Amino acid sequence: MRDLTPLALVGASGWLGRFMGPALLRAGVVGPGDFIGLNRSGASEAYAQWPGLRWSTDPEKGLEGAGMVILSLRPDEFRAAPLRCPGALVLSVMAGVSMAEIRERTGARAVVRSMPNAAMEIGQSFSPWVAEAEADDADRAMVRAVLGASGREEAFAREADIDVYAAICGAGPAWAALLLEALAAAGRAEGLSPEQALAAAEGAVVGAGAMLAGQGAQAGAMVDEFIAYAGTTAAGLEAARAAGFAEAVAAGIAAGTQKARALG
């Protein structure tokens, strides 16, 4: 079977990388001897429990012989650096950089794109991914293992959809934070102290998030049930709808999707 090691993580000390790398090592997806961390600023503290890891600031040397390369750097950084890794399986988490461009710039054997999110920090990212036809079963299994070490992964078919995934899933924690913050601000406006408002908003968002796990298909029915109840929740939901709640979210997702498309 083809050897996908060593695995090189470019951007290993970045926002996502410093959680993704340690998660891979903890889960044993790769052994410490088969991991190469690449980062311009060197090793992050997040890797302190693996003192013998191979680190490089030089992509030319760091990527030499890599069986798999994860690209977790920003699109403009990717475009500015020579990141050649001919023959490697490349998994990119970059927004907006197409498979075709990644293949051309890296010389990859096969390219996979994913859109994880910052919940990688707690091993709770939802990470949809799409693979080129060139990726074989072993490549796909490795991608599942890599992304699965930081949460839940799910394959999808059309690369074009990844820009929408960027707007919804990539930004996932930001959307929940925005809702929490808006709830807290509204609580303050209704007379709660800042502390009370934050505790109330956090409690509502966190508890609801846990309750909705695996229940996405029921969300519409749940809203209908609350509306039919005709109590305080219904009053709130109806006023928010009338004020353009759905339109505001749709505008946000359209803008995020557009931005991802424009990066390409």
Ligand SMILES: NC(=O)C1=CN([C@@H]2O[C@H](COP(=O)(O)OP(=O)(O)OC[C@H]3O[C@@H](n4cnc5c(N)ncnc54)[C@H](O)[C@@H]3O)[C@@H](O)[C@H]2O)C=CC1
């Ligand atoms: N932060 C997030 O919530 C999400 C980010 N993404 C995508 O993930 C990618 C990485 O994002 P972040 O971790 O937020 O970025 P970041 O800016 O925190 O990390 C990128 C790291 O790559 C390093 N780097 C840049 N060029 C390099 C090079 N040539 N060689 C070695 N290291 C290099 C930088 O020093 C930095 O530490 C981006 O393309 C972004 O679109 C996707 C989903 C969510």
Ligand SMILES: O=C(O)[C@@H]1CCC=N1
């Ligand atoms: O905000 C960003 O550009 C990155 C990519 C998708 C989510 N976060």
